[in-house]
Amino acid sequence: MSAPQIQIVPSVLPADFSRLGDECQALEKAGVDRIQWDVMDGVFVPNLTFGPDVIAACRPLVDVPFEAHLMVVEPDELLPRYVEAGCELLIVHAEACRHLHRTLGLIRDLGASPAVALNPATPAVAVQHVLDLVDEILVMTVNPGFGGQDYIATMEPKVREVRQMIELSGRDIDLEVDGGIGPSTVAGAAAAGANVFIAGSALFRDPEGQAHAVSEIRALAEAARG
Template sequence: MSNTIKIAPSILSADFAKLGEEVRAVDLAGADYIHIDVMDGHYVPNITIGPDVVKALRPHSDKVFDVHLMIAPVDPYLEAFANAGSDIITVHAEAGPHTHRTLQAIRNLGKKPGISLNPSTPESVLEYLYEDVNLILVMSVNPGFGGQSFITSQLRKIEAIRKRIEALGLDIDLQVDGGVNVETAKQVIAAGANVLVAGSATFKGGPSKYAENIKALRG
């Protein structure tokens, strides 16, 4: 595994009245990815943004747009999010009946496929999918809202997935999303994660603090 820790600020915690400015600010502050949480009010109990907003934000940063689709069904929307400027498109293992087909569709759109596991979803669902993904996202809160507390049982899942990735000799980003702050960041990095999604911990204190916050998360 690369020792480089990547920080992916979740714009869910940004000021929605000036999202373009916020994306530029975290880009300049040292973000590696821009994490975009898409929620549909159906798969998760919240509604956030659609592909038009992703498209509107694209000119504001050259960083990787890491788009997390918490929507079901997900397949009808893949092309729209790909065309909007996504670089990584992550879907939930439970969001459709044919996960392998969904991941193939993302790859065929020229994007990097990711798969996300909810806290109650076992890592065994990945067994026949490792070769088909560039990113695995372990949710350390139940998806739907920002600002939740970290679920510590997910550390075991992160460790198990990292061991499996290494055993297979694959180059896969292992991402963690939910309750990530300076304290829990150390735990998830030790468990094997190399990409940290952080909303509240990045955006707290306003733009003058973003660089400091990102540096602290990186450890």
């Protein structure tokens, strides 16, 4: 199996919500691989963010793919709306799904790519029996709910464990990390086996601009992978 492609995916949580369309266009111009929408319901996590109509309004403005990270307690009911809004990849949390197989199958049936996320305290084994159903696994490197948190370096052994599970499965599954990813942390996550990197604050706060941040994080990830 060839090495998976390094992908840089910004979260729009740090964006100016009054001009989300412009922000998406700027991110596309900066060279990102896709854009992540952190969907929070105020129940599964202590925050409230993007409904499908907001995402749908931005969808025609860019060509870059969208993914929805559904941090919600009842994802099955919301899945069709986010697919209709233009999200090609839907991430659900293992902790939020009563019947994870069924939820991932529903995402596939809706025509989107299924993915599953693990909170920091959730062991890697939670996804061991759904590897045949997913296109991506997300290992959270912060506790979900807010942007700008510090990277939890002790998640790197779990990233490594999930990468080993993927390799044993023989399937082409991306491994994503989300939380505190930037120039000082991306190398550790990449060396552990991640190939998709969610970056929020690091992109929006780079004094040299978003294109510089995307290029720098991508280069550091590539170098760490060897």
